[in-house]
Amino acid sequence: MAGPLPESLRALYRWVDAIPLSRPKRNMARDFSDAVLAAEVVKFHLPALVELHSYVPASSTQQKLANWGHLNRKVLSKLGARVPDDVIRKIVQCRPGLVEQVLVLLRQRIEERQRQQRQRPAAGAGDHPGEATALASSRAGPQQRWDADRLPRAPLYPRQSRALPNMLPVMAPISGEHSGEECRGSGNCPPLQILQAKVRRLEQLLRLKNIRIEDLSARLRAAQRPPGPHSPPAPS
Structure with missing residues (x-):
């Protein structure tokens, strides 16, 4: 039987629960494997960055990879949260623990962008792709470790x-x-x-x-x- 979840993981799940996603969450690794819910998370907080019709709910590996590739290029790279291709393949395969790491990084980048928008509303911070890309390249570093063993195994999403x-x-x-x-x-x-x-x-x-x-x-x-x-x- 799994032990209690650490507070950081519970806080992440509460953050995700606050977003009205298009389908119920039961298993984090499986539910986020096609990138649709990840796109909805960004859309909720930063609507201008995401066009939801570009992400097709999928069960096939090919379409899941296509969704994640599009999200990586069009959204995550602008936030400094680009996910390596090998990690995407593991996420598509529903490897437990990796989606949570992506969401932790994504939450940090979203909150950074929201702070910048509040501090510089007149300049329209984050509205210009060039500015966003420059910001991302300055923040996204190789120090991010993608390791499925870093987080406790929580294959069943806490029922809410x-x-x-x-x-x-x-x-x-x-x-x-x-x-x-x-x-x-x-x-x-x-x-x-x-x-x-x-x-x-x-x-x-x-x-x-x-x-x-x-x-x-x-x-x-x-x-x-x-x-x-x-x-x-x-x-x-």
Whole structure:
């Protein structure tokens, strides 16, 4: 029987739980193996960086590798969180422990980018690919060790109630605001402020769900659109 998870790993799972992903999480290694949920994690925090329709839910190794390759080139490299090809192959094979390492690094880079955006809002920090790439190259170093044995084996994701009220205490704090949980712990926040914080988090959930619905609707329309009369024949 597995022992208790370290606090750092529990904190990571709470961070992931705060994001309304498109499918329930049961096994981290398997659920993140096709890169779709990893893309949704970035989309939730940095919407401009990710186009969700580019990532196709997959069970085949080829499509999983394609998804991770696209995420690596278009998103992770701009955040300084590029994952080596050999690590991607192990993630695609559902090797336990590696997805958590990717998410730990990704969380650090996302929080760094959010701090920069708050400090330099007028300059539009992070909006320019050249600036983002320069930032990434200055931060991504060879010291990152990708080792499946570095983290405790936790093949079964800690089950969390998916009821919306239970998600609220672990939602990521809004910039410049206390979370409802912090308010209750300190006793410094009035009930109205706690309710306002919960409303803002619900609005975040709705925005991400709407983005996901729009992406899926666009993909469905494209799939249902009949080919034009002058469409070139498919390559043999």
